[in-house]
Amino acid sequence: MTTQTNLAEAGAGDSFLKGISRTLSRTDIAFVVILVAWIFIVVLPLVILFAFSFFTTEYYETVYKPTLDTWIGLFSSGRFEVAFRTLRLALTVTLIEFALGYPFALWLAKARMRSATRAIYLAMLTIPFFLDTSSRTIIWRAILGQAGLINTILMHTGLVAHPVEWLLYSEFSVHFGLIVALYPTMVLPAYLAISLIDDTLLEASKDLGATPRQTLTRVVLPLSLPGVLAGIVFTMGSALAAWVEPGMLGGGFVNLLSNSIESAYTALRYPVVAALSAFVILLLLVLLALMYPLMRMLGFSSLTLKS
Amino acid sequence: MDDKFSTTSQIELTRRSLLGYVGAAAGAAALAGVMPKAASAAxxxxxxxxxxxxxxxxxxxxxxxxxxxxxxxxxxxxxxxxxxxxxxxxxxxxxxxxxxxxxxxxxxxxxxxxxxxxxxxxxxxxxxxxxxxxxxxxxxxxxxxxxxxxxxxxxADSFGYFPAAVGVPAGSTEELSWSLVFDDEKTHGRVAYGKVYAYSMGTAALYLQSKGATFGNLADLTPAEAKTVADFLIERKKAGQFRTLYDAFEEQIQLLTNKEVDVINCWEPAVREANNTLGPNTVFYAYTKEGYNKxxxxxxxxxxxxxxxxxxxxxxxxxxxxxxxxxxxxxxxxxxxxxxxxxxxxxxxxxxxSADEVAALKATEEKVRKKFTKPYVSFTTPKNASAMEEEWQRFLNA
The missing domain is CATH 3.40.190.10 (Periplasmic binding protein-like II)
Structure with missing residues (x-):
C-alpha cells in the first residue's frame, strides 16, 4: 500500500514537474524573468511608496496609522502645485529642446563635413557631461544677475535704463539653465538615430519627387523616431528631477518637485515625500494615456504595441 | 545647506569603512611586527x-x-x-x-x-x-x-547690510530693525532671505511679535502661528520685497560680493568672507532692535x-x-x-x-554678550516641525 502511494506521489510529482517544464517551454522565459524582476524592482517599491503616503509624521517619526491626512495636507497647503509646475516646466523644456535640438542633430548627422569636424562638434556636446552641474550652473548667476555681464552690456549700450530683473531668479532663468544643461540629452539620441538612416533612402525620396519638407516629415522623422523618443525621455526625466538649476537660478521663486521633497525631508516627513512622488507618477500615467492615442492619430505607427 | 550631502556622507562612510578594514589589516600586520614604527607613531x-x-x-x-x-x-x-x-x-x-x-x-x-x-x-x-x-x-x-x-x-544671527543702502553710517553700532529685511522701502526688492524654514521662520515671527502679534515659542510655532507667519511672508513676497530666497552659505557670500542684494539674513562668517573680497568695512552685520536667531x-x-x-x-x-x-x-x-x-x-x-587680535577677541566676547541679552533661541527639532514645514511650502509656492 505504502509503495503504491509512494509511486502515485512520485507520478504526481513527475507530472507536476513536466507541467512546469511544458509551461516554461511554452512561455518566453526571458519575459517571465523580466516580469518578476520588474515587479520586484519597480512595482513593489511603488506600492510601498503609495502605502507610505497614507501615514503621517509626528515629531520626526512616522506614525503607521492609515489616514488621508497627508493627502489632504498636500492639497490644502497647495503643495500639489509643485507637481503641476514641475510637469509644465519639464514639458516646456522638452519641447524647446526638441525644436532646437532636432535640426541641429539633423545637420550634424547629414550635413557634408569632415569626420574630424563632426567629432569636434560631438566632443563639444559631451564635454559638459563631465563637469559638475553645480559648477556649470552657478556661473550663470554671475552672467544673468543685476550686476552681471548681460545687464552691464545692456546698461552701457543704453538699451535699458535699469537692470533687467527677470533674467535671474525667475522661471525664465530656470528654463534657460535646464535647456543649456539638457541640450546634449536631446541631441545625441536623435543624432544617432538620424545617422543610421541610409542616405540612399533620402536619394530615393528625392528621385520620387518629394520636396525636402516631405522627405523630412515622411522619411527622416519617422525613421528617427526611436532616437527622438529616447531624447524626450532622457530630457523630460532629467527636467522632472531637476534640483540644481531651479535651486540656483530660481532664487526660491520656482519651487519644483525635488526642492519640495528636499524640504519635507528636513522634517523627516517620508509620507509627504511618498504622496508627492505618487502624485507625480499618477500625473505621468495620465499624460501617457493622453499622448499615446494622440501619437497614433498623428500616424506614428512605430509606437504601436502590436507587431 | 547643500544636497545631497547625503550622497557625500554615504560615500564618506563607504570610504571610511574601507579605510577601517585597511586599518584593521594594518593593525594586524603591526602586531605581527611588520610595521611597528607606524603603529607607535600614530x-x-x-x-x-x-x-x-x-x-x-x-x-x-x-x-x-x-x-x-x-x-x-x-x-x-x-x-x-x-x-x-x-x-x-x-x-x-x-x-x-x-x-x-x-x-x-x-x-x-x-x-x-x-x-x-x-x-x-x-x-x-x-x-x-x-x-x-x-x-x-x-x-x-x-x-x-x-x-x-x-x-x-x-x-546670534541677524543680517548683513551695505550701510549706504540702508542709510546708516559705516561702522555704526546702532540697533537696526528687522523691518529692513521685511518691509522697508529703502530695501524693497533688494533683500535675500534664507530658504530654510528652521532658519528663517523664527526671525519673521520675531519681527511680527514686535508689531504686536503673540507667539508662545518663536522656535516652535503652532500650526496657527506658522500660518500667521507664512501669510505675512507671502504678502511680502508678492509685494516684491525679496530679490531671492537663498539656500547655501556660498550663496550668501556670492549675493553680497556680487552686490545682488543690499540686505541678507545670513551667517556672520558670510559678511567676513564678503569683506575679504570687497574690502574691509564694506558689509556690516547688524545689531538689531527686536532680537536674533541665537x-x-x-x-x-x-x-x-x-x-x-x-x-x-x-x-x-x-x-x-x-x-x-x-x-x-x-x-x-x-x-x-x-x-x-x-x-x-x-x-x-x-x-x-597682537594687541589688535586680543582687542578683537574681547570685542567678540562683548558682542556675543550684548546680543545674547535679546530674544530668541532657535531650535532644530521643534515639536511642530511638520506644520511649520507645511506652511513654509505654502510660502514658497505662493
Whole structure:
C-alpha cells in the first residue's frame, strides 16, 4: 500500500514537474524573468511608496496609522502645485529642446563635413557631461544677475535704463539653465538615430519627387523616431528631477518637485515625500494615456504595441 | 545647506569603512611586527560627525595641546539628513562624537543614540567653571533636564547690510530693525532671505511679535502661528520685497560680493568672507532692535563610543572644546562665541597674540554678550516641525 502511494506521489510529482517544464517551454522565459524582476524592482517599491503616503509624521517619526491626512495636507497647503509646475516646466523644456535640438542633430548627422569636424562638434556636446552641474550652473548667476555681464552690456549700450530683473531668479532663468544643461540629452539620441538612416533612402525620396519638407516629415522623422523618443525621455526625466538649476537660478521663486521633497525631508516627513512622488507618477500615467492615442492619430505607427 | 550631502556622507562612510578594514589589516600586520614604527607613531584620534564650522580650521593646535587629533566628517545643516545618518545608517558605529545645533538631543538622547554625559569624568576638568547659561541651556540638556551635550560655539544671527543702502553710517553700532529685511522701502526688492524654514521662520515671527502679534515659542510655532507667519511672508513676497530666497552659505557670500542684494539674513562668517573680497568695512552685520536667531552647537557622545574604550580621549576633546585655545581660534577665525570666553582672552594674551587680535577677541566676547541679552533661541527639532514645514511650502509656492 505504502509503495503504491509512494509511486502515485512520485507520478504526481513527475507530472507536476513536466507541467512546469511544458509551461516554461511554452512561455518566453526571458519575459517571465523580466516580469518578476520588474515587479520586484519597480512595482513593489511603488506600492510601498503609495502605502507610505497614507501615514503621517509626528515629531520626526512616522506614525503607521492609515489616514488621508497627508493627502489632504498636500492639497490644502497647495503643495500639489509643485507637481503641476514641475510637469509644465519639464514639458516646456522638452519641447524647446526638441525644436532646437532636432535640426541641429539633423545637420550634424547629414550635413557634408569632415569626420574630424563632426567629432569636434560631438566632443563639444559631451564635454559638459563631465563637469559638475553645480559648477556649470552657478556661473550663470554671475552672467544673468543685476550686476552681471548681460545687464552691464545692456546698461552701457543704453538699451535699458535699469537692470533687467527677470533674467535671474525667475522661471525664465530656470528654463534657460535646464535647456543649456539638457541640450546634449536631446541631441545625441536623435543624432544617432538620424545617422543610421541610409542616405540612399533620402536619394530615393528625392528621385520620387518629394520636396525636402516631405522627405523630412515622411522619411527622416519617422525613421528617427526611436532616437527622438529616447531624447524626450532622457530630457523630460532629467527636467522632472531637476534640483540644481531651479535651486540656483530660481532664487526660491520656482519651487519644483525635488526642492519640495528636499524640504519635507528636513522634517523627516517620508509620507509627504511618498504622496508627492505618487502624485507625480499618477500625473505621468495620465499624460501617457493622453499622448499615446494622440501619437497614433498623428500616424506614428512605430509606437504601436502590436507587431 | 547643500544636497545631497547625503550622497557625500554615504560615500564618506563607504570610504571610511574601507579605510577601517585597511586599518584593521594594518593593525594586524603591526602586531605581527611588520610595521611597528607606524603603529607607535600614530596620534590617538577622536572621530566626529557634524557641522564643519564646529571644527577648527586646523586641528594641529589641539594635537599639540592634548595629544589627540580629531577626524571630522562634515554634515550639512539639514537636521533630517543628520538624524537619518544616526538613526537609520547607525553612524555611531563609526563615530565617537556628534556636533550639531541644539535640539537633536531631545530625540536622539532618549532613543539611545547619544550617551549621557558623565559630568564627573576626571578629564572634564573645565565643566564646573562653565556657566549654567551654556551648559544647562536647551543646547545641551533635554526638557527633562538630562545632560547630553557639551556646549561648543554659538552666535546670534541677524543680517548683513551695505550701510549706504540702508542709510546708516559705516561702522555704526546702532540697533537696526528687522523691518529692513521685511518691509522697508529703502530695501524693497533688494533683500535675500534664507530658504530654510528652521532658519528663517523664527526671525519673521520675531519681527511680527514686535508689531504686536503673540507667539508662545518663536522656535516652535503652532500650526496657527506658522500660518500667521507664512501669510505675512507671502504678502511680502508678492509685494516684491525679496530679490531671492537663498539656500547655501556660498550663496550668501556670492549675493553680497556680487552686490545682488543690499540686505541678507545670513551667517556672520558670510559678511567676513564678503569683506575679504570687497574690502574691509564694506558689509556690516547688524545689531538689531527686536532680537536674533541665537543658536549653539554642542558635542554629543555616540552611545557606542564608550564601549570602544575611547572614553578618556573623547572626554579630553570635550574638555578642550570648553577651553581657551578652542574658543580663541573660533572667535578669531569665525567670529563665534561660546562658553568660557574669558579663558580665550587669557590664552591669547599668554600666547603672544597682537594687541589688535586680543582687542578683537574681547570685542567678540562683548558682542556675543550684548546680543545674547535679546530674544530668541532657535531650535532644530521643534515639536511642530511638520506644520511649520507645511506652511513654509505654502510660502514658497505662493
Amino acid at each position: 596620534t590617538p584620534a577622536v572621530k566626529a560627525y557634524g557641522v564643519p564650522t564646529s571644527a577648527l580650521k586646523d586641528w594641529t593646535p589641539m594635537e599639540k595641546s592634548i595629544g589627540i587629533t580629531c577626524e571630522l566628517s562634515g554634515a550639512n545643516n539639514d537636521v533630517g539628513v543628520f538624524m537619518r545618518d544616526i538613526m537609520a545608517s547607525d553612524i555611531g558605529k563609526e563615530m565617537d562624537i556628534f556636533t550639531f545645533e541644539s535640539g537633536t538631543q531631545n530625540i536622539l538622547g532618549p532613543k539611545g543614540f547619544y550617551a549621557r554625559l558623565d559630568e564627573k569624568h576626571p578629564e572634564l576638568t573645565l565643566w564646573q567653571r562653565t556657566s549654567d547659561d551654556w551648559k544647562r541651556s536647551p543646547l545641551a540638556v533635554d526638557p527633562d533636564g538630562n545632560q547630553w551635550g557639551v556646549p561648543m560655539i554659538g552666535n 543658536w549653539g552647537i554642542a558635542a554629543y557622545i555616540s552611545a557606542q563610543a564608550i564601549a570602544r574604550g575611547n572614553g578618556d580621549n573623547i572626554y579630553k576633546v570635550l574638555n578642550y572644546f570648553l577651553g581657551g585655545e578652542y574658543h580663541a581660534l573660533q572667535a578669531r577665525d569665525r567670529g563665534y562665541g561660546g562658553p568660557n570666553l574669558d579663558l580665550a582672552v587669557e590664552y591669547a594674551e599668554k600666547s603672544g597674540w
